[in-house]
Amino acid sequence: MIPFRALRMLVYLIFPIVLFLGSPAQAAVRLGVVVVIDQMRPESLDRSDLPDGGFRRLRREGAVFTDARHLHIPTETGPGHAAISTGRGPAVHGIVANDWYDRVAGTETYCVADSAYGIGPEHLRGPTLADALKASSPRARVFSVSGKDRAAVLLGGRKADLVLWFDRFSGEFTTSPYYRRPSWLAAFNAELKKKNLLPVRGGRVPKDLIASPAYDAALDLLISELIARERVGRGPATDLLLISYSGTDLVGHRYGLEVPEMDAQLRSLDLILGRLLKRLEKASGGSLALAFSSDHGAIPAPEDASGKALGVRRLDWDAFGASLEKTMQEKWPLPNAPWILSNEIPHLYLNRRAAEGRGLEWNDFLDRAAKLLSGVDGVAAAYVPGEKGAPFPELTRRSYDPGRSGDLFVIMGQNVLLHDMVPGTSHGTPWDYDARVPLIFWGRGVRAGRTASPAATVDLAPTLGRLLGLDYPLGEGAAVRTEAFAASR
Numbered sequence: 001m002i003p004f005r006a007l008r009m010l011v012y013l014i015f016p017i018v019l020f021l022g023s024p025a026q027a028a029v030r031l032g033v034v035v036v037i038d039q040m041r042p043e044s045l046d047r048s049d050l051p052d053g054g055f056r057r058l059r060r061e062g063a064v065f066t067d068a069r070h071l072h073i074p075t076e077t078g079p080g081h082a083a084i085s086t087g088r089g090p091a092v093h094g095i096v097a098n099d100w101y102d103r104v105a106g107t108e109t110y111c112v113a114d115s116a117y118g119i120g121p122e123h124l125r126g127p128t129l130a131d132a133l134k135a136s137s138p139r140a141r142v143f144s145v146s147g148k149d150r151a152a153v154l155l156g157g158r159k160a161d162l163v164l165w166f167d168r169f170s171g172e173f174t175t176s177p178y179y180r181r182p183s184w185l186a187a188f189n190a191e192l193k194k195k196n197l198l199p200v201r202g203g204r205v206p207k208d209l210i211a212s213p214a215y216d217a218a219l220d221l222l223i224s225e226l227i228a229r230e231r232v233g234r235g236p237a238t239d240l241l242l243i244s245y246s247g248t249d250l251v252g253h254r255y256g257l258e259v260p261e262m263d264a265q266l267r268s269l270d271l272i273l274g275r276l277l278k279r280l281e282k283a284s285g286g287s288l289a290l291a292f293s294s295d296h297g298a299i300p301a302p303e304d305a306s307g308k309a310l311g312v313r314r315l316d317w318d319a320f321g322a323s324l325e326k327t328m329q330e331k332w333p334l335p336n337a338p339w340i341l342s343n344e345i346p347h348l349y350l351n352r353r354a355a356e357g358r359g360l361e362w363n364d365f366l367d368r369a370a371k372l373l374s375g376v377d378g379v380a381a382a383y384v385p386g387e388k389g390a391p392f393p394e395l396t397r398r399s400y401d402p403g404r405s406g407d408l409f410v411i412m413g414q415n416v417l418l419h420d421m422v423p424g425t426s427h428g429t430p431w432d433y434d435a436r437v438p439l440i441f442w443g444r445g446v447r448a449g450r451t452a453s454p455a456a457t458v459d460l461a462p463t464l465g466r467l468l469g470l471d472y473p474l475g476e477g478a479a480v481r482t483e484a485f486a487a488s489r
């Protein structure tokens with residue numbers, strides 16, 4: 001039995017040493033973490049009916065930015081994850097959409113398509129936090145995992161040590177030859193199959209299983225294995241773990257927001273997140289800084305109670321595309337070819353050869369087409385991006401890449417949902433329901449509290465960078481959110 005006085009002396013002696021070692025300026029954080037929930041609305045966090053370990057714990061112990069948003073269009077998975085990983089907009093990082101039209105090849109291209117490796121970061125440009133960390137310390141390690149390949153690849157950057165995602169056809173987690181394939185992955189996949197969480201039926205994992213809590217539960221198993229096998233948080237320098245949970249997005253697309261399926265998904269994810277926080281604390285010995293956000297929000301479906309109250313209107317994707325084409329054809333009949341080569345709203349790619357073949361001056365033609373399409377049902381604005389006097393100038397400038405973006409930008413009207421899966425919902429517009437997302441910092445060096453001043457997802461990379469002791473260069477419109485920092489910083 002140690003006498004109380006001796007114990008107190010011991011505490012007095014040890015305390016300054018701990019304080020010294022714990023000072024962020026003196027000891028690097030062992031583990032940086034980015035957690036992205038695909039299609040997470042800020043409202044989904046503010047529930048009081050969940051156990052206190054996941055969302056509630058983050059809200060209570062974290063620096064919470066209650067008015068955070070994406071500053072680009074379209075608000076979808078590829079551009080959203082790239083904004084988070086690079087701290088920049090599509091004009092810089094080049095991920096202008098999940099898919100865009102390659103004018104040279106004359107086909108659609110996928111945001112993480114890679115000409116040499118099948119899947120990889122070939123299309124991603126500019127700096128990423130993960131690459132900057134690797135550049136600052138060759139011994140730093142980067143691990144990126146998700147249910148979706150585009151989320152894992154775009155978070156991980158170009159130099160990641162491991163990038164893993166779920167393949168819906170094999171029912172396994174996989175990677176591409178661009179990255180290292182870990183030796184333990186085959187055994188993990190064999191164990192995963194035994195658990196029968198996401199079994200393959202008829203050549204793929206059925207959609208109703210992907211759109212269920214099982215999807216993120218499988219990722220949770222992978223993360224647990226990854227942490228153990230790679231000793232994440234115990235590397236020779238700072239480790240960075242990037243995670244994107246995809247299940248909520250699939251559930252939202254299939255069922256909508258205010259339905260039992262979404263409630264079950266969020267409850268399950270909350271438990272997964274609670275377990276994750278504990279696991280990360282243990283792995284890093286408490287030396288971690290975490291940033292939490294989402295790649296986009298979603299609009300309540302017309303069938304959801306709040307969708308009904310808002311008067312949300314559903315438009316069929318194909319029918320809407322056909323009405324754009326029909327409007328063009330009525331003005332300029334083109335019997336044997338389409339005017340619209342590719343429709344990736346907001347990006348619209350038009351048939352330049354046909355226009356010039358008819359003697360229409362291209363820029364003049366685009367102006368006239370924009371005016372014409374502005375009148376189509378469901379459209380808030382159609383305009384030539386980059387043109388003087390066009391609407392949404394800031395948003396457009398940040399989102400526009402002349403080589404990859406559409407000839408026209410088409411912005412859907414507020415409360416118009418372009419999605420055919422009833423009663424599901426979708427996202428992509430600049431409106432608040434799609435653009436607003438959670439932004440929370442948590443862990444070492446973070447001061448708990450709520451901040452109502454506007455913040456952006458491009459703030460995440462430089463702010464987490466600072467928590468990791470890294471001076472990550474600011475992108476346009478981005479800021480280091482010093483409100484998140486404990487006073488000692």
Ligand SMILES: [Zn+2]
Nearest residue numbers: 039249253427
């Ligand atoms: Zn989605």
